[in-house]
Amino acid sequence: MAATAHQLFREQSTGKKKRERTRSTLLDSAISVFASKGFEATRITDITSHAELANGTFYNYYQDKDELLRDVATGLAVEITGRINDEMEGLTHGPTRVALATARLLHVARQEPEWLNVLLEGVFIVPELQSATVQYLRQDLEIGIEQGHFTIEINLLLVNQILSLIRAGLLLDPDMSDATIRQTCEAVLRLLGLTPTKSRKQVDKVFQRHLEN
Amino acid sequence: MAATAHQLFREQSTGKKKRERTRSTLLDSAISVFASKGFEATRITDITSHAELANGTFYNYYQDKDELLRDVATGLAVEITGRINDEMEGLTHGPTRVALATARLLHVARQEPEWLNVLLEGVFIVPELQSATVQYLRQDLEIGIEQGHFTIEINLLLVNQILSLIRAGLLLDPDMSDATIRQTCEAVLRLLGLTPTKSRKQVDKVFQRHLEN
Amino acid sequence: MAATAHQLFREQSTGKKKRERTRSTLLDSAISVFASKGFEATRITDITSHAELANGTFYNYYQDKDELLRDVATGLAVEITGRINDEMEGLTHGPTRVALATARLLHVARQEPEWLNVLLEGVFIVPELQSATVQYLRQDLEIGIEQGHFTIEINLLLVNQILSLIRAGLLLDPDMSDATIRQTCEAVLRLLGLTPTKSRKQVDKVFQRHLEN
Amino acid sequence: MAATAHQLFREQSTGKKKRERTRSTLLDSAISVFASKGFEATRITDITSHAELANGTFYNYYQDKDELLRDVATGLAVEITGRINDEMEGLTHGPTRVALATARLLHVARQEPEWLNVLLEGVFIVPELQSATVQYLRQDLEIGIEQGHFTIEINLLLVNQILSLIRAGLLLDPDMSDATIRQTCEAVLRLLGLTPTKSRKQVDKVFQRHLEN
DNA sequence: AATGAATGAGCGTTCATTCAT
DNA sequence: GATGAATGAACGCTCATTCAT
Numbered sequence: 001m002a003a004t005a006h007q008l009f010r011e012q013s014t015g016k017k018k019r020e021r022t023r024s025t026l027l028d029s030a031i032s033v034f035a036s037k038g039f040e041a042t043r044i045t046d047i048t049s050h051a052e053l054a055n056g057t058f059y060n061y062y063q064d065k066d067e068l069l070r071d072v073a074t075g076l077a078v079e080i081t082g083r084i085n086d087e088m089e090g091l092t093h094g095p096t097r098v099a100l101a102t103a104r105l106l107h108v109a110r111q112e113p114e115w116l117n118v119l120l121e122g123v124f125i126v127p128e129l130q131s132a133t134v135q136y137l138r139q140d141l142e143i144g145i146e147q148g149h150f151t152i153e154i155n156l157l158l159v160n161q162i163l164s165l166i167r168a169g170l171l172l173d174p175d176m177s178d179a180t181i182r183q184t185c186e187a188v189l190r191l192l193g194l195t196p197t198k199s200r201k202q203v204d205k206v207f208q209r210h211l212e213n
Numbered sequence: 214m215a216a217t218a219h220q221l222f223r224e225q226s227t228g229k230k231k232r233e234r235t236r237s238t239l240l241d242s243a244i245s246v247f248a249s250k251g252f253e254a255t256r257i258t259d260i261t262s263h264a265e266l267a268n269g270t271f272y273n274y275y276q277d278k279d280e281l282l283r284d285v286a287t288g289l290a291v292e293i294t295g296r297i298n299d300e301m302e303g304l305t306h307g308p309t310r311v312a313l314a315t316a317r318l319l320h321v322a323r324q325e326p327e328w329l330n331v332l333l334e335g336v337f338i339v340p341e342l343q344s345a346t347v348q349y350l351r352q353d354l355e356i357g358i359e360q361g362h363f364t365i366e367i368n369l370l371l372v373n374q375i376l377s378l379i380r381a382g383l384l385l386d387p388d389m390s391d392a393t394i395r396q397t398c399e400a401v402l403r404l405l406g407l408t409p410t411k412s413r414k415q416v417d418k419v420f421q422r423h424l425e426n
Numbered sequence: 427m428a429a430t431a432h433q434l435f436r437e438q439s440t441g442k443k444k445r446e447r448t449r450s451t452l453l454d455s456a457i458s459v460f461a462s463k464g465f466e467a468t469r470i471t472d473i474t475s476h477a478e479l480a481n482g483t484f485y486n487y488y489q490d491k492d493e494l495l496r497d498v499a500t501g502l503a504v505e506i507t508g509r510i511n512d513e514m515e516g517l518t519h520g521p522t523r524v525a526l527a528t529a530r531l532l533h534v535a536r537q538e539p540e541w542l543n544v545l546l547e548g549v550f551i552v553p554e555l556q557s558a559t560v561q562y563l564r565q566d567l568e569i570g571i572e573q574g575h576f577t578i579e580i581n582l583l584l585v586n587q588i589l590s591l592i593r594a595g596l597l598l599d600p601d602m603s604d605a606t607i608r609q610t611c612e613a614v615l616r617l618l619g620l621t622p623t624k625s626r627k628q629v630d631k632v633f634q635r636h637l638e639n
Numbered sequence: 640m641a642a643t644a645h646q647l648f649r650e651q652s653t654g655k656k657k658r659e660r661t662r663s664t665l666l667d668s669a670i671s672v673f674a675s676k677g678f679e680a681t682r683i684t685d686i687t688s689h690a691e692l693a694n695g696t697f698y699n700y701y702q703d704k705d706e707l708l709r710d711v712a713t714g715l716a717v718e719i720t721g722r723i724n725d726e727m728e729g730l731t732h733g734p735t736r737v738a739l740a741t742a743r744l745l746h747v748a749r750q751e752p753e754w755l756n757v758l759l760e761g762v763f764i765v766p767e768l769q770s771a772t773v774q775y776l777r778q779d780l781e782i783g784i785e786q787g788h789f790t791i792e793i794n795l796l797l798v799n800q801i802l803s804l805i806r807a808g809l810l811l812d813p814d815m816s817d818a819t820i821r822q823t824c825e826a827v828l829r830l831l832g833l834t835p836t837k838s839r840k841q842v843d844k845v846f847q848r849h850l851e852n
Numbered sequence: 853a854a855t856g857a858a859t860g861a862g863c864g865t866t867c868a869t870t871c872a873t
Numbered sequence: 874g875a876t877g878a879a880t881g882a883a884c885g886c887t888c889a890t891t892c893a894t
Binding site for chain 4: 862863864865866867873
Binding site: 231256258267268271272277423 | 883884885886887890894
């Protein structure tokens with residue numbers, strides 16, 4: 001397999017059976033190729049040749065591209081939310097949690113530029129990931145509501161609005177400069193009902209305390 | 214040509230030369246097909262057969278799908294902004310202008326469900342429409358800033374965020390219920406820096422004064 | 427009509443009826459386009475647009491490209507043989523006649539680079555031009571035989587060999603340098619049975635007496 | 640695959656891998672179709688259907704017709720020159736070598752009428768075969784010059800003239816009667832500077848000694 | 853006579869998918 | 874399990890040809 005930024009699935013499968021290792025190779029290749037050509041434009045052979053496998057091998061694992069995307073996006077979702085959650089332990093302030101989660105997410109996108117792109121394509125194409133996202137956000141949103149910080153009604157549109165704001169940032173600035181991350185975080189907080197001033201301060205705090213490195 | 218909701222371009226070209234009428238047929242067909250299958254998935258023959266023309270006829274008018282999309286989206290932009298601007302005459306209050314423009318836009322989407330979908334695909338695919346959109350919004354945003362209502366920096370990301378919010382609404386509720394329109398308008402105002410309360414009131418006012426029908 | 431090196435047919439038809447003038451425009455355009463793209467690669471619209479006529483107009487004059495080629499090549503043959511014959515008046519020496527005719531032909535090709543190319547394509551594609559060529563050559567060949575200069579049997583293959591030698595020169599050096607013309611003329615004379623020395627001298631003489639300018 | 644005169648490449652690949660066998664099938668089919676319709680007029684599907692393969696299979700082996708022609712012509716050149724060279728061992732007399740090579744070449748064309756046709760199209764279309772031909776002829780021409788038999792300057796035009804003479808014979812009499820072969824051989828020798836008498840005698844000798852069968 | 857819009861058969865090419873090895 | 878040759882439907886695009894104006 002051609003060298004990549006980070007072979008997420010391959011690493012997770014070292015030592016496992018061959019079938020699992022080949023599948024992981026496909027998954028990692030899919031990330032690379034989806035990220036560089038986009039899901040639609042990607043051909044099966046793009047993935048298998050990137051994985052240095054025969055084209056026919058693909059069909060030993062997946063029926064079609066969609067099924068692969070589902071697998072990829074789910075795996076990425078698990079990895080990324082895991083990373084974010086690690087840092088959120090013990091935080092109880094709703095806005096801080098949301099701001100941090102958003103900032104962390106975009107930070108991951110900076111370090112692994114391919115991941116978020118592919119994950120978001122997955123969310124917009126694979127239906128079940130939509131509701132998973134809702135589940136994931138709901139808790140933090142409810143905390144913020146209870147604390148009186150968020151003035152919102154939790155519904156599918158709201159979640160989509162948040163995702164769309166994130167996507168807009170990613171689309172315009174794939175390298176995720178600090179400025180883009182900040183503007184996106186602030187936009188999310190404003191959407192949830194914080195004033196511009198509070199949004200700004202909240203983001204500042206999160207950057208100082210959690211993202212200095 | 215198969216019956217459609219509203220043959221925008223066909224109407225504009227009645228009485229003109231045959232070449233212009235056929236081009237309009239293609240444009241109207243493109244709207245229908247792009248809206249129902251999406252731009253990417255649309256085949257040239259989908260458009261020509263919807264237009265009841267031979268496939269080859271397409272190439273008498275456009276080099277490829279992109280060129281057609283550009284034409285369609287531009288035409289739609291002119292029509293839609295025209296309709297919106299008609300109602301904005303004399304309004305000087307920044308938030309009102311933005312809220313009304315957004316609400317009107319989404320209203321058009323309710324009446325002509327295909328238009329906004331296609332226009333937005335065009336904006337995200339055709340580069341020159343991106344900057345046209347910026348131009349269109351900038352004035353109202355500047356008014357709101359000067360009046361002290363908006364707390365923003367006008368940049369490309371902001372414009373994309375606004376468009377993304379609109380798109381999120383359209384994607385989730387293509388029929389554009391009042392609830393969706395309201396939530397989208399409020400989201401835009403919050404993004405621009407209004408508090409939840411002001412956003413809500415502003416939207417209420419716009420609905421009462423300008424959208425009762 | 428776009429400017430060309432020399433509008434042979436157009437000139438011949440000035441003052442005649444419109445039908446004749448339009449046909450001439452097509453013929454001259456055909457020469458230009460056949461010469462630059464080759465007969466096979468030429469499209470009907472290449473010719474009509476070069477002639478600044480509508481594509482449909484073509485079919486008012488010809489059924490297809492082949493018919494047009496026949497017309498073009500015949501016209502060119504008449505023009506070119508006319509020019510050559512003008513200079514041959516009074517010459518009775520077989521080798522001189524052949525050498526001069528060949529040299530003149532290639533000279534015409536230098537002045538009107540498009541003509542010979544098109545004419546030869548015509549000869550090899552249109553059958554009836556083949557036998558016309560035989561007719562044209564036979565007389566001079568017979569003179570040379572009778573005078574004891576040529577050691578040949580006049581047959582179709584011989585004529586084709588001569589034409590092929592001419593074509594080889596044209597293909598390799600479209601600009602028809604003096605060297606190419608000389609080598610080609612000598613090759614023709616050798617083919618007819620002259621020794622290398624006599625061939626060389628014959629060509630020298632023709633160049634001195636008839637082609638000094 | 641439909642029956643053909645002689646499946647040159649197929650024979651060479653029996654026992655080899657499937658990929659090689661299929662490629663050979665394509666090559667042999669190409670010879671048949673190119674010979675009967677000409678290179679230009681041949682469609683990809685003409686070749687694949689003659690080979691009893693799916694149209695798509697072609698593209699597993701070649702990018703386009705040109706690439707295939709190059710492969711075919713090269714293979715034919717190797718085969719044909721091999722056959723000719725076998726008979727030339729030990730001959731040191733320049734004119735004999737040239738006459739025999741030419742005669743043998745045309746003899747091959749009689750036995751395998753498709754080969755020379757296709758090879759010559761290849762030589763005139765594929766540039767690298769042009770120079771290969773020059774290389775091949777140069778040696779014999781130099782021998783003849785050194786021996787004082789040929790009165791020539793070796794250049795590209797000369798080589799093209801020789802090829803053109805051969806082509807003329809092939810075009811006019813695809814069955815390659817003895818008369819055509821003789822006339823063509825004599826023409827080549829005359830072109831190289833031999834007198835008609837010597838040319839005739841040389842050809843007679845070659846026919847008696849080497850082509851009696 | 854001239855136009856040029858419309859046609860649709862035909863071709864090159866791609867690529868998901870199958871299957872014998 | 875992995876391979877990769879073979880498939881053929883599907884699509885983009887061209888262009889000779891027709892015909893109403």
